[in-house]
Amino acid sequence: MSAAPAPRGSPGGAAIDRWIDEFLSYVEFEKGLSQNTIAAYRRDLNLWREFCRAEGRIPRRATPDDVTDFLERLRAGRHPASKPFAPSSAARALVALRSFYRFAVGEEHVATDPTATVGSPKRPKAIPKAISLEEVERLIASPSDEKLGLRDRAILETLYGSGLRISELVGLDVDDLDLDEGSVLVRSGKGGKGRRVPVGRQARRAVERYLTGVRADLNKRSKRSSRGALFLNARGQRLSRQGCWKILKGYAGVAGLERQVSPHTLRHSFATHMLDAGADIRVVQELLGHASLSTTQVYTLVSDRRLREVYMSSHPRARA
Structure with a gap:
């Protein structure tokens, strides 16, 4: 008899920590990403983990609404561990989450990718700066x-x-x-x-x-x-x-x-x-x-x- 699924509001154990470590090892040694990119992924995924724990969301059952809520909080500065994110930084965080969940699906840690239907935050069109x-x-x-x-x-x-x-x-x-x-x-x-x-x-x-x-x-x-x-x-x-x-x-x-x-x-x-x-x-x-x-x-x-x-x-x- 399989174990009952963790109720919503439970952190779901330390699985998310292990998955993040596995993912970061994967992108470093198999994908060959730069140390700067890996460090950025680590920061963004740690923010996601803290968000899930603080809000009672379960990472392995995350929904598109959870991801959208996370990104909105980052941009609004309502994440307790972060200053307000610029649209470009929020887009980067989504890239990190998307890469992480694709890996997690491939490893059968999760059944579905909650980022699949989440659109990238719109970046304001930069106005070129000219000199006189x-x-x-x-x-x-x-x-x-x-x-x-x-x-x-x-x-x-x-x-x-x-x-x-x-x-x-x-x-x-x-x-x-x-x-x-x-x-x-x-x-x-x-x-x-x-x-x-x-x-x-x-x-x-x-x-x-x-x-x-x-x-x-x-x-x-x-x-x-x-x-x-x-x-x-x-x-x-x-x-x-x-x-x-x-x-x-x-x-x-x-x-x-x-x-x-x-x-x-x-x-x-x-x-x-x-x-x-x-x-x-x-x-x-x-x-x-x-x-x-x-x-x-x-x-x-x-x-x-x-x-x-x-x-x-x-x-x-x-x-x-």
Whole structure:
């Protein structure tokens, strides 16, 4: 005769502790997950265990409502062992629970997965942060006229002037440039799609100075071929993403920019300033290499100043 099931409100023994340990060993040694991911899983599963014990829920009989209640409490800061969770953190906790219960079902610890029908917490659409035109001018003016300074100014001008992703910038080759036409072929965009984008006069001038007086010297410093990379580091190798980040961070400090600036900040600023000046959103979409217009439409949220200007100048009764 089988043992009677534990009534609701009972913690169900120490089984949950053993299952969590088994699961964490599984994802470490068989799935090969990183220590950071394992530590995050451990924290989230411990919160779930404490929630079940405090609320009299039984982990092996958990329902979708139990999981939803748990996530809502995390987000609202009503879990006694945790501060309020951001939507991204709550989504991560659900991933941990989902992985745990799939493992538990496979090991026949539980009959069903209570997370199967629970949707991920909605994350608010992040509004891109742009810097002002005056701040862009200060940033681009920061590099010196020394060799690496000329390279760095060309990098900043190209990032802002063409709205490139950092991966696209460091992936550029010299042969991708057409300075006579004033364009560059971007080959490394998302989805493997190439596109040709304009290079403005200021960026062309900066790149020409770099190519004429700097790149050849940098290229001689490397024992290995840079394979035609446009932007080289001080050792003559293709500039890395991390190197580009470091360059930009340094000049943001020189320019006295108070907010945090990344290569993507210049891409955001490119799009925002274009829309503020009246550019068609579909043109901006093509320049940015967005597959979906909805991705580009995020930038319209930060261009309300332009919206008001157009309204005030266009509506017959706006200034009456």
